Amino acid sequence: MDFLRPASWEEALAAKAEHPTAVPIAGGTDVMVEINFDHRRPEYLLDLNRVGELTEWEVGGESVRLGASVPYTAIMENLRAELPGLALASHTVASPQIRNRGGVGGNLGTASPAGDAHPALLAAGAEVEAESVRGSRMIPIDEFYTGVKRNALAPDELIRAVHIKKADGPQQYSKVGTRNAMVIAVCAFGLALHPQTRTVRTGIGSAAPTPVRAKAAEEFLSAALEEGGFWESGKIITPSIAKQFAELASGGCNPIDDVRGTAKYRRHAVGIMARRTLGWTWEQYRGTARTLEGVA
Amino acid sequence: MRVNFTVNGRRQEADDVWEGESLLYVLRERLGLPGSKNACEQGECGSCTVRLDGVPVCSCLVAAGQVEGREVVTVEGLADYAKQREQSACGTGACGTSLQDAQQWSAKGSDSHTGEGTELSPIQQAFIDAGAVQCGFCTPGLLVAADEMLERTPSPSDEDIREALSGNLCRCTGYEKILDAVRLAAARQGNQEATV
Numbered sequence: 001m002d003f004l005r006p007a008s009w010e011e012a013l014a015a016k017a018e019h020p021t022a023v024p025i026a027g028g029t030d031v032m033v034e035i036n037f038d039h040r041r042p043e044y045l046l047d048l049n050r051v052g053e054l055t056e057w058e059v060g061g062e063s064v065r066l067g068a069s070v071p072y073t074a075i076m077e078n079l080r081a082e083l084p085g086l087a088l089a090s091h092t093v094a095s096p097q098i099r100n101r102g103g104v105g106g107n108l109g110t111a112s113p114a115g116d117a118h119p120a121l122l123a124a125g126a127e128v129e130a131e132s133v134r135g136s137r138m139i140p141i142d143e144f145y146t147g148v149k150r151n152a153l154a155p156d157e158l159i160r161a162v163h164i165k166k167a168d169g170p171q172q173y174s175k176v177g178t179r180n181a182m183v184i185a186v187c188a189f190g191l192a193l194h195p196q197t198r199t200v201r202t203g204i205g206s207a208a209p210t211p212v213r214a215k216a217a218e219e220f221l222s223a224a225l226e227e228g229g230f231w232e233s234g235k236i237i238t239p240s241i242a243k244q245f246a247e248l249a250s251g252g253c254n255p256i257d258d259v260r261g262t263a264k265y266r267r268h269a270v271g272i273m274a275r276r277t278l279g280w281t282w283e284q285y286r287g288t289a290r291t292l293e294g295v296a
Numbered sequence: 297m298r299v300n301f302t303v304n305g306r307r308q309e310a311d312d313v314w315e316g317e318s319l320l321y322v323l324r325e326r327l328g329l330p331g332s333k334n335a336c337e338q339g340e341c342g343s344c345t346v347r348l349d350g351v352p353v354c355s356c357l358v359a360a361g362q363v364e365g366r367e368v369v370t371v372e373g374l375a376d377y378a379k380q381r382e383q384s385a386c387g388t389g390a391c392g393t394s395l396q397d398a399q400q401w402s403a404k405g406s407d408s409h410t411g412e413g414t415e416l417s418p419i420q421q422a423f424i425d426a427g428a429v430q431c432g433f434c435t436p437g438l439l440v441a442a443d444e445m446l447e448r449t450p451s452p453s454d455e456d457i458r459e460a461l462s463g464n465l466c467r468c469t470g471y472e473k474i475l476d477a478v479r480l481a482a483a484r485q486g487n488q489e490a491t492v
Contacts, residue, residue: 003297003315003361025359029339032357035316036337045315049362095463096441097354098339181462182340 004046009131012051012158015044017133020155022046026054026069027101029094030110054105054160063166065129068105068159075104083164085120085171085190092116092175095182105159108144111151111210118145118211119190120173122203125165132156138163145210169193170284172277175205176261176269186261189249189273193281198222198231202274207253207266214252217274221245234286242275249274301363303327304373305380305392313360320344320355322363323370328399331371331436342464345437346370347377352444354463371436372398374443378417381447419443422481423474430468438464442478450489452482 004022006012016022022044025031034040048054054069057079064082066075072090076099080087086104093099093116107115108128126141130153144152153159171192177183188205199222202214224241225231250271255263299310299322310326318337323329323346332355333343339354346355347369355368369377373393380391393401402414416424419442429435438461445452445460452460457478466474 001315003359005361005364025362028357028359028362029354032318032359033338035359036318036356041316045359045361047359047362094339095342096460097342097345097352097463098357100351101353101357181459182465 001042002044004044005050006046006048007050009051009053009160012046012048013131013133013156015046016158017156019044019046024048024109024158027071027098027103027106029098029102030106048158055103059166063163066104066162066164068108068161069103071101071103072099082166083120083124083171084167085124085173085192086117086164088171088173089116089120089175089188089190092173092177092180092183092185092188104162108151108159108162109153111145111149113145113148113208113210114185114188114206115211116175116185116188116205119188119203119205120171121162121164121190122211122213123171123190123192123201124167125192125194125201127163128152128159129161129163130154130157131160132158136160142213145212148209150210167192168197169195170281172280172284174273174277176273184260187253187255187266187269187273189270189277191274191277191281193285195231195285198226200225202249202252204249204252204270206260207255207270209254212252212254214249214270214274217245217248217252220248221278236286237278237282242278245278246271246275297361299360299364301365302367302392303329303395304369304376304398305367306394308395310360315359315361317360318356319346319348319358319360319363319368322360323355323368327395329370329372329395331398331401333433333436335433339463340465341434341437342441342461343434343437345440345464347440347444350444352441369440370398371439372401374439375401375415375417375420378419378443379415417443418484419446419478419481422484423477426473426477426480428470428473428477430466430470434464434466434468438466438474442481446478446482446485450482450485452478454479 004015006015023042024046026048054067056067058065072093075090104117107117121141127138173190175188176186185206187207190203192201250267253267255266257263299313310322335341335343337356339357344355376393449456
């Protein structure tokens, strides 16, 4: 095994071009587990810790450009107003020790269907900034996840940043697990209200081969809110709309039975989480503060 | 490969390090500092918690090569680290814990039950006084995590404590005494500040 230590982003891209099999390591919270358990013996480890810009973020007018290695702790502490859904999701990641090291770039690189950031990214709307020596491209988050632990990156590409739309309305995140820490999601759900475009977006985690949006549920709810004049009136969403939304969200799953839960349970839980997160976000929207911050 | 980094305030060099090796392995097997415990090797249990550039991390998930040029504090250096923090910072470079001292560090003192005669950090003393140590395996990680929390949050709520220690498992399930110990250390810290 070779340990590659690029001192700059350019050097990192050059190293990845020269050794496309090199495994990038930043927080190490996925990669080191595989190495410790001898599940993986990469020929090259590409350490990104010395590329300082990967731990920086910029808040722009429309979106936040989040460096691939910004640790979850920093997201929780600094970006709660701009990215409430992702901040909530970050808080559910493992433990303080893991949140101090792990970041969204690694979540995307691993592309596990159970990655905690994915539902929040899908719901907020995001693009992955991937780069190689050949150039840079933006991959819409909807096209990024291509299979179980597979993503749209080319072998010579690295994730530089994620561009996440700033919240224009309340966002919520819910995750089912056996305790509040150190839990791989049994399933998870992210919901973002977008009052500016009068749309809602969702993200489902751990209940399909990849993280997915519940598009039928989104379309139904957007239409129902529009037709009922809910955005203007801010009135309480009727139980029948919430129920239908929950059923459609549940129908957006394609889960399996595994050690953490059964497919049936996951479908059920996603429906419950969809209804609850809708209730929470809508209460926030109706509230005079129209607060954009998450609660947990 | 060779890795140069600072451990407990002193420059150290580890040789013949395998590229896939963890910081935990380097600390335990190459530098002879077995205070950080090796249990799950997957970041679940927190018993290998150390400070990396001040931040608590699971040393089993840090690749050895990633610590080149960086600073690590282990439980063996915790007493000195806490003392220096109290005396606010080390300007001379002469402080820290030598490797030999760290290797020989033990909490024996003249009385292993009370910690008398041994230099302990306040959190270590509080763990002894509160009876928060059972088999002791999770203790080093908890000490490092709790000490960092008290540094960041001098008057923690129970929620703060639970959250800060949520990545550390105690399979003796002695959590209540552990919480007592952290509360005790926080209270003593508060009293001390009040009298200054």
